[in-house]
Amino acid sequence: MDNPHYRVARLLDVQPETEDTSSYLFVLEDGGDFQFSPGQFNMLGLPGTEEAAISFSSLAVAGSGRFTHTIRRVGNVTKLIGELEIGQRVMVRGPFGHGWPIEQAVGCDVLLVAGGLGLAPLRPFLLYMLENRGQIRNLVLIFGARTPDDMIFQKDLARWQEQDEVSTIYCVDHLTRESNLRLRTGLVTRFMDGLDLDPRNTLACICGPEIMMRFVARNLALQGYRQDRIYLSMERRMRCGTAHCGHCQIGAKFVCQDGPVFSYPDIARFADTAL
Structure with missing residues (x-):
């Protein structure tokens, strides 16, 4: 509450x-x-x-x-x-605020796509899914950052990469140094094809820069993923937390009160987003 x-x-x-x-x-x-x-x-x-x-x-x-x-x-x-x-x-x-739709994950494939610091709001959702792994089907994490030095939660990333319970794809824009992680070079959208997921029965959760979320969400929609099961976090617009200052207003929505997590159709229809 x-x-x-x-x-x-x-x-x-x-x-x-x-x-x-x-x-x-x-x-x-x-x-x-x-x-x-x-x-x-x-x-x-x-x-x-x-x-x-x-x-x-x-x-x-x-x-x-x-x-x-x-x-x-x-x-x-x-x-x-x-x-x-x-x-x-x-x-x-x-x-x-309203968080990730945990209840919708039951019996479904789950795809998490994060860019940069956007992994932070997704981390507790991933931890919850791992603790309740028997409730869902396939679990995939795609995480991208600018360089290996910009990747947060490095210990978690290494542990998740070795777990059978989650499939991971880590990528960087620029491979500036060797890493103990298995990294690919390119944007997250480059690695979204051929995932072992059922597009009509997948819950997709995305967090990162708005431009990244736009291309990820549109890529998923073009692949046949249900748009009403694509969710995004718009947290960086918030200021007061109580819908009084108006700073986080998007159309008729207040991110702090109605979000920060929104379904893609619910937020993409407003012109003042990059989605």
Whole structure:
């Protein structure tokens, strides 16, 4: 349920992912439970600053009050979070929004396509699918980044690449160095043909730059995938989390309230998207 009230969370751990991106593990100071779904987000802030909308990159653990956000240091709030030391605190509102349609995955093939930091909102969904692997059919992850150094969750990527439960395709625009991962060169759309999936019975979830999501969604539609089972996350448009500021409005929709996850037909019809 959306929670508009502030709570205080303490930083427990920081795991660097790339040169400008890290994963931050927090715990709520009040000791209360904190339940959220893959694809939802928090509003994070510090006293005297604005807030930033950040999706969860971890699964909720009942009774722990813990959650992880994977954050790129590009704005005022995210740069300040990046300067936090272990034990320091942030202000939290959330969780907000509608997440990935987990219930629709039952009995279906599942395709996840991520670009760059877009893997962060998809990571908890993938972790959930792996924990409940018997509920779905084939599971495929396609992940692309600019270079090997821009690939987040490298330990996860290596582990998933060796698992039988998920088929993985990792690609980079430029292979600038050797990697312990098996990498292909090219955009994610180059590797979407010939997947062992049933287009009429596949749930496809996409997250990344809007231009990437546009070409991925259109590619899937041309291959016969059902458009009403293609979902995209539009999280980067959000600002207030409560549909009051209007910054995230797309047509008649507010990303923070009606999303951030939308079905492709529901969002592509609006002219102010790149979809």
